[in-house]
Amino acid sequence: MQAGQETGIRAVQKFREKAEVLQNTRIAKGIYDLRLKTKQIAAAAKPGQFVSVYSNDHSRLLPRPISICGADPESGELRLVFRVAGRGTEEFSRLSAGDRVDLTGPLGNGFPESVLKGQAGKTVFLIGGGIGIPPMVQLARTLAAGDDEKGAPRLISVLGFRDELFLVDDLKAYSEVVIATEDGSCGTKGNVLDAIRGRNLKADVICACGPTPMLRALRVYAQETGAECWLSLEEKMACGIGACLSCVCKSTDIDEHSRVRNKRVCTEGPVFNSIDIEL
Amino acid sequence: MQAGQETGIRAVQKFREKAEVLQNTRIAKGIYDLRLKTKQIAAAAKPGQFVSVYSNDHSRLLPRPISICGADPESGELRLVFRVAGRGTEEFSRLSAGDRVDLTGPLGNGFPESVLKGQAGKTVFLIGGGIGIPPMVQLARTLAAGDDEKGAPRLISVLGFRDELFLVDDLKAYSEVVIATEDGSCGTKGNVLDAIRGRNLKADVICACGPTPMLRALRVYAQETGAECWLSLEEKMACGIGACLSCVCKSTDIDEHSRVRNKRVCTEGPVFNSIDIEL
Amino acid sequence: MQPDMSVEIAGVLLKNPVMTASGTFGSGQEFSEFVDLNRLGAVVTKGVSSVPWPGNPTPRICETPSGMLNAIGLQNPGEETFAKRDLKFLEQFDTKVVVNVCGHSTEEYVDCVRRLADEKRADLLEINISCPNVKEGGISFGTNPRAVEQITAAVKKAARQPVIMKLSPNVTDIREIAKAAEAGGADALSMINTITGMKIDVRRRTFALANRTGGLSGPAIHPVAVRMVWECAQSVKIPIIGMGGIADAEGALEMIMAGASAVSVGTANFRDQTTVVRVIDGIRAYLEENQIGSVRELVGCVR
Amino acid sequence: MQPDMSVEIAGVLLKNPVMTASGTFGSGQEFSEFVDLNRLGAVVTKGVSSVPWPGNPTPRICETPSGMLNAIGLQNPGEETFAKRDLKFLEQFDTKVVVNVCGHSTEEYVDCVRRLADEKRADLLEINISCPNVKEGGISFGTNPRAVEQITAAVKKAARQPVIMKLSPNVTDIREIAKAAEAGGADALSMINTITGMKIDVRRRTFALANRTGGLSGPAIHPVAVRMVWECAQSVKIPIIGMGGIADAEGALEMIMAGASAVSVGTANFRDQTTVVRVIDGIRAYLEENQIGSVRELVGCVR
Numbered sequence A, B: 001m002q003a004g005q006e007t008g009i010r011a012v013q014k015f016r017e018k019a020e021v022l023q024n025t026r027i028a029k030g031i032y033d034l035r036l037k038t039k040q041i042a043a044a045a046k047p048g049q050f051v052s053v054y055s056n057d058h059s060r061l062l063p064r065p066i067s068i069c070g071a072d073p074e075s076g077e078l079r080l081v082f083r084v085a086g087r088g089t090e091e092f093s094r095l096s097a098g099d100r101v102d103l104t105g106p107l108g109n110g111f112p113e114s115v116l117k118g119q120a121g122k123t124v125f126l127i128g129g130g131i132g133i134p135p136m137v138q139l140a141r142t143l144a145a146g147d148d149e150k151g152a153p154r155l156i157s158v159l160g161f162r163d164e165l166f167l168v169d170d171l172k173a174y175s176e177v178v179i180a181t182e183d184g185s186c187g188t189k190g191n192v193l194d195a196i197r198g199r200n201l202k203a204d205v206i207c208a209c210g211p212t213p214m215l216r217a218l219r220v221y222a223q224e225t226g227a228e229c230w231l232s233l234e235e236k237m238a239c240g241i242g243a244c245l246s247c248v249c250k251s252t253d254i255d256e257h258s259r260v261r262n263k264r265v266c267t268e269g270p271v272f273n274s275i276d277i278e279l
Numbered sequence C, D: 001m002q003p004d005m006s007v008e009i010a011g012v013l014l015k016n017p018v019m020t021a022s023g024t025f026g027s028g029q030e031f032s033e034f035v036d037l038n039r040l041g042a043v044v045t046k047g048v049s050s051v052p053w054p055g056n057p058t059p060r061i062c063e064t065p066s067g068m069l070n071a072i073g074l075q076n077p078g079e080e081t082f083a084k085r086d087l088k089f090l091e092q093f094d095t096k097v098v099v100n101v102c103g104h105s106t107e108e109y110v111d112c113v114r115r116l117a118d119e120k121r122a123d124l125l126e127i128n129i130s131c132p133n134v135k136e137g138g139i140s141f142g143t144n145p146r147a148v149e150q151i152t153a154a155v156k157k158a159a160r161q162p163v164i165m166k167l168s169p170n171v172t173d174i175r176e177i178a179k180a181a182e183a184g185g186a187d188a189l190s191m192i193n194t195i196t197g198m199k200i201d202v203r204r205r206t207f208a209l210a211n212r213t214g215g216l217s218g219p220a221i222h223p224v225a226v227r228m229v230w231e232c233a234q235s236v237k238i239p240i241i242g243m244g245g246i247a248d249a250e251g252a253l254e255m256i257m258a259g260a261s262a263v264s265v266g267t268a269n270f271r272d273q274t275t276v277v278r279v280i281d282g283i284r285a286y287l288e289e290n291q292i293g294s295v296r297e298l299v300g301c302v303r
C-alpha cells in the first residue's frame, strides 16, 4: 500500500476474517485461552500486534482489541488470552469450538525489528502485569528463536499477578521466569519492580505490557538504569485502524500525523519507546 | 389470580421460561419446525394460544409472537412452526439442539371451550392460510380427540399455500384436507374460499388463521352461510400480556377493558368471534 | 448491614427508588402474574385523561436497534373506569402509586387532576406534558418554557397530591424546561419521555407506524436520558425521577449517580417482565459490595 | 437493465448516493486497505480547521447499546497538512471529495473555507456547525436559527465550492434550523450530527468520557435521524444528505425514501470496514428487484 509510506504508517497488510473457534479454555479465574483458525492473520502477525475481535451481538458495535499471544503461520492458529472485563469479553468467554468470530488484524506496529533482531548477548526483560502478559508469550517465542548463528539474548520474564497465575509455563518454555504477586501467594510479594530489585536483575532492553502505573514506574526505572524501554499501551478504540482518533496518547514530539503531539495507539502503537510518550 | 377475574381476562397462568431446543428442522422454503422442551408452558397450552419468543441478540428487544402448533403436556415438548419474516425469525431459524431460548406463555385466549367441546355430529372447518396453518394442527388434534362418548366432529382442514406445502400430513392425521395453491401446483388453483366453493363444502363452525384479506372474506362467507366463525388475528406486539396496548383491533361493541371499542389481540384475542370485531 | 434503599420524592417515602415507567406496565395487573408488586418503589400507571381516549390506529409499535417506537396515542378508558378498576386493584399492594395524567388542553389536565383529588390510592401525580400528539397553538406543551410554567401552575393549583412534571427530551435545552416547571411549582420532575423518531418499511415503501412518527424508547436512548438528568440535576433543586432505557441495575445506577433520586423502568419490561425486580436487587447488591449505607448517598455523586 | 445509481448534490454528480460520514473514515487512507475508494459516491473527510487542533483528553469514546459516544474534540492537523497529505492522497481516486470544516468562530470557519478555495480536490464543503464544543456567546452555533443563517451566509461568501451545512439534532425544531441554513444560501444540508449523551462508569463512579458528555451515533439514533430528514424534506427545497445509524442498505433506503438525496455511513464503518460497499450493492439490488430505473425515483417517496 503506497498509502502507508506517505504517513509513515508501517505498511503491513491488515485482514478482515471470519475465524473459526478451535478451542476455548478457562485457564484461570476469569481468564480464557481462545484458539482460532485464521486464513491470513496468524501468518502475518508480529509480536506486540493485536487483533480487533467483534461481538456477534448486534447491540455491541465496537471491536475489542486483544493482543496476539501466539500465532502459528503454518497452521493459521491464532491464540488470544483474555480476561472477562465486561460484556464483550464475557461473550467471547462463551465461544466454543465451531463458533465463528469476526477479526481484523494484525493491527498496530508490534515490537520493532531492532528489538526482535540482533539481541544475542544482551539481557531482555519481558515484563507483563496481569492481562498484559499474553503478548509477552509471542515475543518470548520470537526472541528465543534468535536471529542468526550468534544465538538468542538472555530472556527474563517478570510477571505480576493479582492472585491466580496463568501463562507461566508458556513463558518458562522460552525464558527464565520471575513472579510477583500482590498477596505474596507466589514469588515476591509486591509488584514487578519489587521482584526485579529484590533479585538485583539488570537488563539492556525492557519490553513491557500492563497497567499504566506499572508502565510509568518502568519508564522511570529504565531512565535510571539506562535500559532501552518499550511499552505496550492500552486505550479505548473504535476503528482499530487509525481512522477515528479515539485511541491517542500524548507524544513527546509533534508527530507527522497529528501535528498536535498525539499518537494513535492502534497505529503508531501500541508499542512505544518510553522516551517518545508521556504517560 | 384474582387479577384476571376483575377484568374478565381468562385466568390462565402465564410462565416465563428458558426452554431448551430439542430440534429445529427446515420443513419448506423459509419454514422451520422448532421443538422446544418446556417446563410448564406445553402443559398449560390450549389450541389457538401463542408464546412470546425472545431474541438472544440484545439489539432486538421485543418478543416475537408465535402460535402453538403442538404441545405435549407429558413430555413438555412445545412445537412452533414459523416462517422467516425478518431478523428475529431469521435468528430463530439458526437455533439448534441444545440452544436456549426464552419464552413467555401460553398467551392469549385460544379457541373457546364452546368450540373445543360438544361438537360431535357437526362439521368444523379448520382454515389456515400460509403461516396461519400451524395453530390449526393443535386445534385439529384437540377436536379430533372428541370430548365424550359421542365422539368428534367432522373436521375439514382447508389450507391455502403460496407455493410449497407444509404441515399437510400433520393435518391429514386428524382431518380431511383440502388444498388451495395460488399457482395451482396442488389442489384448487386459488384461495381457500375457491376450494370450499369448488367442492361445495359446508360447515357449522369455522376456525381460521391467516392473512387479513382471507379472514375478511371468511367473515362475510360465514355471515352468508350462517356458520359460527372464529378468527385468529395478528397484530404487532410489545408486551404480549395486555399491558402496553400495542396490539389492539377494533371491536364492534365498547368493551369492558378499553371503553373505546379496542380489544387487545394478545389478551382478549388472538381468537375472536367474527361478529365481535371489525376487520 | 442492610443498606437503606428508601428514597423520598416530594414528601412521599418509597421503599426503594425503582418504579415502572408509565404506559409500559399497564396498572400493574398484567405484570402481577410475574412480579410481586409489593416489592416496587412505586407503580406508575398508564396515562389517564378525564374521558376515554381511543388512541391511534395500528400498527402502533415497531422495533428499532436496541429500542422501539410507539405511537399508542394515549389510549385509556378515562379517569372513572381507571379509578374504579385500576386504582381499586392497586389497593391490595403495599407500594406507592403514581398516576400519570394526560390531556389535550390545560382544562383537560386540570379536570382530570381534580377528579383524582379524592382518590386515596393516588400518592403522586405525574403530568405528561411531553406527548407529541398533544398540542396547543401548534407547539407541544412540553417544548415551550412558558407553556410549561403555566400548565404546571394550573395543575398544582388543582392537585391534592404532589405533582411531578414529565419532560420531553425533544428540546434544545432541557434545563430551561426543567427550570420553568420548577418555577411553576412542580414538586419533582420525571425525565425523559420518548424521543420522536420514524421508521420506514422499505419493502412496502410506507411508514412502519400508522401514525408516521412515534416515540423512541429503550436502551438506545439511555445515554441521552443520563445526559439530560445530569444537566437538570445541576439546574434545579427539586428531585428528579430518571428514566429512558434502563434495563439493569447498572443503567439505574448511572441515572442515580447523574442526579436522579429515583428511576423508572419502561421498555425493558417488554423483554423481561421481572426487570424491575432485577434492578432493585442489583442496586442493593451494589450498595452491599461497596459498603454504602444508603442509596441516597449515590444521588448526584458524579458531577 | 442496470439501474441508475447516480445522484446530484448542488451541481456535483456522484456515481452513487453513498458517502462516508465525517470523522469515521479518516481521509479514506486507512480504509483503502479494505475498500476500493473508487466505488464510493464520495469520501467525506474528518473535520479540518485552519490550524491544528489537539482534541479532547482520553477516553474519547465508549460503547452504548447499538451505539457509541464520542468526544474526539475535532482533533485535526490543520488545513495545511490536510491539504498536502490527505487531499493529495485522494487525488488518485475517481470519487468526489467532501471536505468537512470546523471552527471556533465565524472567522475561523471563513478562514478555513478561504484556504480550501484553491484546492481542486475539494468538490464540496460540509460545514460542521453542530459541534457541541464550539460555542459562540454560550450557545452552539447549530441550535440558533439566526446564528445558522449568519454563518451560512458568511461561509457561502468565502467559498468557491458548493456549501453543505451539517445540522445538529439537539434542537426542538430542526425544520427551523434547516430553513435558516437555506435562507443563508446553503446548497445542501447534512443531517444528523450526533445527539449529546453521557455514560457513567458506575464501578469507578465517574464519567466514562474525559469530556463528560459525548455525541451519540450508530444504529441507536437511526429512527431519530430518519424522522428529522423526513421533517426537513417537507420544509426546504435544497437536497439533504441523510446520516445517523445507517448500517445496511435498508437503513440507507429508509433515509432516501424519507427525503435524502444521498446518505453517509459513519459508526457502522467501525464494525465492518466494508459497510459502505455493502450499502451501495444493497441499494442497487433493491432497485433491480423492484425494477426501479433510478435511485432518484425513491428520494422522498414516502410522505
Ligand SMILES: Cc1cc2nc3c(=O)[nH]c(=O)nc-3n(C[C@H](O)[C@H](O)[C@H](O)COP(=O)(O)OP(=O)(O)OC[C@H]3O[C@@H](n4cnc5c(N)ncnc54)[C@H](O)[C@@H]3O)c2cc1C
Pocket (backbone or CB within 6 Å): A050, A062, A063, A064, A065, A066, A067, A068, A081, A082, A083, A084, A085, A086, A087, A088, A089, A090, A131, A134, A135, A233, A234, A235, A236, A237, A270, D062, D063
Ligand atoms: C492494544 C490492546 C491490547 C489488548 N490486549 C488484551 C489482551 O490480550 N487480553 C485482554 O484480556 N485484554 C486486552 N486488552 C483490553 C481489552 O480490549 C478490554 O478488556 C476489552 O475491550 C473489554 O471489553 P468488554 O466488552 O469486556 O468490556 P466493556 O467495559 O464492557 O467494554 C466496553 C467498551 O470499552 C472498550 N474497552 C474497555 N476496556 C478497554 C481497554 N482496556 N482497552 C481498550 N478498550 C477497552 C471496549 O472495547 C468496548 O468498546 C487490550 C487492549 C488494547 C488496547
Ligand SMILES: Cc1cc2nc3c(=O)[nH]c(=O)nc-3n(C[C@H](O)[C@H](O)[C@H](O)COP(=O)(O)OP(=O)(O)OC[C@H]3O[C@@H](n4cnc5c(N)ncnc54)[C@H](O)[C@@H]3O)c2cc1C
Pocket (backbone or CB within 6 Å): B050, B062, B063, B064, B065, B066, B067, B068, B081, B082, B083, B084, B085, B086, B087, B088, B089, B090, B131, B134, B135, B233, B234, B235, B236, B237, B270, C062, C063
Ligand atoms: C398471535 C400471533 C401468532 C403468530 N404465529 C405465528 C406462527 O405460528 N408462525 C409464524 O411464522 N409467524 C407467526 N406470527 C407472526 C410472527 O410473529 C412474525 O412473523 C414475527 O414477529 C416477525 O419477526 P421478525 O423479527 O422475523 O420480523 P421483523 O419484521 O424484523 O420484526 C420486527 C418487529 O415486528 C414485529 N412483527 C413483525 N411481523 C409481525 C406480525 N405479523 N405479527 C406481530 N408482530 C410482528 C416483530 O415482533 C418485531 O417486533 C404470529 C403473530 C401473532 C401476532
Ligand SMILES: Cc1cc2nc3c(=O)[nH]c(=O)nc-3n(C[C@H](O)[C@H](O)[C@H](O)COP(=O)(O)O)c2cc1C
Pocket (backbone or CB within 6 Å): B238, B244, C021, C022, C023, C024, C046, C047, C070, C072, C074, C100, C128, C166, C192, C193, C194, C216, C217, C218, C219, C221, C243, C244, C245, C246, C264, C265, C266, C267, C268
Ligand atoms: C408503549 C409505551 C407507552 C407509553 N405510554 C406513556 C404514557 O401513557 N404516559 C407517559 O408519560 N409516558 C409514556 N411512555 C413513555 C415511558 O413512560 C418512558 O418515559 C419512556 O418510554 C422512556 O423510558 P424507557 O426507555 O425505559 O421505556 C410510554 C412508553 C412506551 C414504550
Ligand SMILES: Cc1cc2nc3c(=O)[nH]c(=O)nc-3n(C[C@H](O)[C@H](O)[C@H](O)COP(=O)(O)O)c2cc1C
Pocket (backbone or CB within 6 Å): A238, A244, D021, D022, D023, D024, D046, D047, D048, D070, D072, D074, D100, D128, D166, D192, D193, D194, D216, D217, D218, D219, D221, D243, D244, D245, D246, D264, D265, D266, D267, D268
Ligand atoms: C468518532 C466520530 C468522529 C466524528 N467526527 C466528526 C467530524 O469531525 N465532523 C462532523 O461533522 N461530524 C463528525 N462525526 C459525526 C458523524 O459524521 C455523523 O454525523 C454521526 O456520527 C451520525 O452518523 P452515524 O450514526 O452513521 O455515525 C463524528 C462521529 C464519530 C462517531
Ligand code: FES
Pocket (backbone or CB within 6 Å): A236, A237, A238, A239, A240, A241, A242, A243, A244, A245, A246, A247, A248, A264, A265, A266, A267
Ligand atoms: S481506534 Fe481509531 S484511530 Fe485508533
Ligand code: FES
Pocket (backbone or CB within 6 Å): B236, B237, B238, B239, B240, B241, B242, B243, B244, B245, B246, B247, B248, B264, B265, B266, B267
Ligand atoms: S402486546 Fe401489549 S397489550 Fe398486547
